[in-house]
Structure formats: structure tokens, C-alpha cells
Amino acid sequence: MLVAGLNPHSGEAGIFGNEEKLEIAPAVEDVRGMGIPVSGPYPADALFHKAYKGEFDIVVCMYHDQGLIPLKMIAFDKGVNMTVGLPFVRTSPDHGTAYDIAWKGIADPSSLIEAIKTRCLTRRQITIMKLFDPISFAGVSLKNRMVRSATYEKRADVDGFVTDSLIDLYKDLTQGGVGLIITGNALVHPSGRSVPQAICIHNDHYIDRLRDLTDAVHRLSGTISIQLSHGGRQCFPSLLGGAQPMGAFCGIRPFDKDHSTGNGRR
Numbered sequence: 656m657l658v659a660g661l662n663p664h665s666g667e668a669g670i671f672g673n674e675e676k677l678e679i680a681p682a683v684e685d686v687r688g689m690g691i692p693v694s695g696p697y698p699a700d701a702l703f704h705k706a707y708k709g710e711f712d713i714v715v716c717m718y719h720d721q722g723l724i725p726l727k728m729i730a731f732d733k734g735v736n737m738t739v740g741l742p743f744v745r746t747s748p749d750h751g752t753a754y755d756i757a758w759k760g761i762a763d764p765s766s767l768i769e770a771i772k773t774r775c776l777t778r779r780q781i782t783i784m785k786l787f788d789p790i791s792f793a794g795v796s797l798k799n800r801m802v803r804s805a806t807y808e809k810r811a812d813v814d815g816f817v818t819d820s821l822i823d824l825y826k827d828l829t830q831g832g833v834g835l836i837i838t839g840n841a842l843v844h845p846s847g848r849s850v851p852q853a854i855c856i857h858n859d860h861y862i863d864r865l866r867d868l869t870d871a872v873h874r875l876s877g878t879i880s881i882q883l884s885h886g887g888r889q890c891f892p893s894l895l896g897g898a899q900p901m902g903a904f905c906g907i908r909p910f911d912k913d914h915s916t917g918n919g920r921r
């Protein structure tokens with residue numbers, strides 16, 4: 656990114672003006688200090704030719720005509736005006752209102768079409784940028800917005816304990832960049848098993864392995880949340896040791912004394 660000078664030939668070392676030395680060069684240095692690859696000020700007369708040849712991407716101009724004369728020479732029909740720094744994307748054609756030819760059916764819509772296309776493109780890019788932006792909500796901070804939706808992995812052991820294979824899978828996903836993993840259905844009650852080898856959380860003796868899982872994800876700066884689940888009438892007697900499934904109308908009471916955890920917690 657190069658910055659043009661204000662005065663002819665960028666002031667010619669102060670002979671034609673000193674805004675370059677006093678204002679522009681220090682500002683460029685400040686911005687460089689923020690890690691933005693920019694240099695200048697340079698004489699504007701040669702700058703645009705280099706940009707046109709593709710030697711760099713952006714010219715920062717000091718005033719309207721300095722930038723628009725070269726742009727309109729090469730892309731009168733395709734130039735697009737875009738305002739940056741707004742909370743939304745704003746583009747417009749790079750020419751004026753052309754009232755003199757309004758309603759005559761002779762106006763060229765190319766620049767307007769380009770403006771709309773640029774807006775659509777930029778909106779997509781902004782959406783993608785947001786996908787990788789951190790987000791905080793309800794007391795949870797995520798490093799990005801990529802979420803692994805709740806997916807039953809069939810990787811718990813037959814008793815519902817987390818296995819190394821499940822830990823490895825969630826580690827892989829976290830290393831791959833996923834910001835939040837939601838586990839597959841974790842049973843809150845033995846009668847809620849609708850699938851084999853789902854993880855369980857209905858008893859304290861599951862805690863240690865669940866902690867191994869969360870620790871492994873946290874060590875990789877990931878976030879993991881558990882999906883609590885009861886299969887209800889989707890369960891099968893074959894998965895329940897022959898017992899009949901219990902749906903919402905069967906009056907299951909998970910806080911009965913029988914279902915307290917080992918240390919008495921309900």
C-alpha cells in the first residue's frame with residue numbers, strides 16, 4: 656500500500672510545501688508501527704502507473720481528483736465507490752448522478768452493476784471473516800464461530816465411559832480449528848439410551864473420563880459443551896436390558912432417591 660504526496664512531486668523535499676514532511680510521513684510511520692504494510696509519501700505522478708502495472712494493491716490519495724483522474728482514465732465504466740469503516744457495506748457507482756441524461760434511456764449502467772457486484776462480494780467476504788472472529792455470549796468465549804453440531808459418535812465404551820478414541824476425535828477437531836464442539840447425546844438417565852455406545856453423565860463415576868475429555872480440548876484452546884439427552888420413546892428394549900422405553904408421558908422422575916449420584920448429589 657503506497658501513499659501519495661499532497662504537493663507537486665511530493666513537495667520536492669520541502670521546496671513546494673512541507674505537508675509531506677510534517678504530516679504525511681509521520682502518519683505513514685504510525686500506521687507502519689501498527690503492522691500495516693504501507694510506505695510513502697511518493698510523488699503521485701509516477702505512482703498510479705506502478706499500481707496499474709500491478710506492483711502493489713492500494714494507493715492512498717490526498718484528495719478527490721488526485722485519485723479519480725487516473726481511475727476514470729482506465730475504468731470509467733467499472734469504477735466503484737466504497738465507504739470503509741462503516742458497520743455495513745456501502746458501495747455506489749463511481750460517477751455522478753448524471754441528471755442531464757436521466758430518463759433518456761441512454762445512461763450506461765455498468766458502474767452501478769459493478770457497485771452491486773462489489774457489494775455482494777464484500778458482504779460474502781465479511782461473513783467469512785466473521786466466521787473466524789471470536790465471539791462471547793452467555794458467559795462463554797469462543798475463539799471463532801465454527802461449531803461442531805451435536806453428533807453421536809458411537810465412541811463411548813459399552814458402559815458409557817469416554818474412550819481414548821473419542822478424546823482423539825475431539826482433539827483432532829479442535830486442532831483443525833473448530834471453536835466449539837458439542838458432544839453427541841450424553842445420557843442423563845440409564846433409561847434414556849436410544850443408541851449404543853453413547854456417553855453417559857448420570858452418575859459421578861463418569862466424571863473422571865469426562866474431565867479427561869474436556870481437559871484435552873481445553874489444552875488445545877478449544878471449547879466443549881455437552882448435549883444432555885434422554886432418548887424417550889425412541890429407545891428400544893434391546894438397548895435397555897429388556898425394559899420398556901419411557902417417554903415423556905411415563906412420568907420418569909430422575910430426581911428420585913434411586914437416581915441420586917454416588918455422593919448423594921441429585
Ligand SMILES: Cc1cc2nc3c(=O)[nH]c(=O)nc-3n(C[C@H](O)[C@H](O)[C@H](O)COP(=O)(O)O)c2cc1C
Nearest residue numbers: 803804805806807808837838839840841853882884
Ligand atoms: C452421525 C450423526 C450423529 C448425530 N448425532 C446427534 C446427536 O447426538 N444429537 C443431536 O442433537 N443431533 C445429532 N445429529 C444431528 C446433527 O447435530 C446436525 O443437526 C445434523 O447433522 C444437521 O446438520 P448438518 O446439515 O450440518 O449435517 C447427528 C447427525 C449425524 C449425521
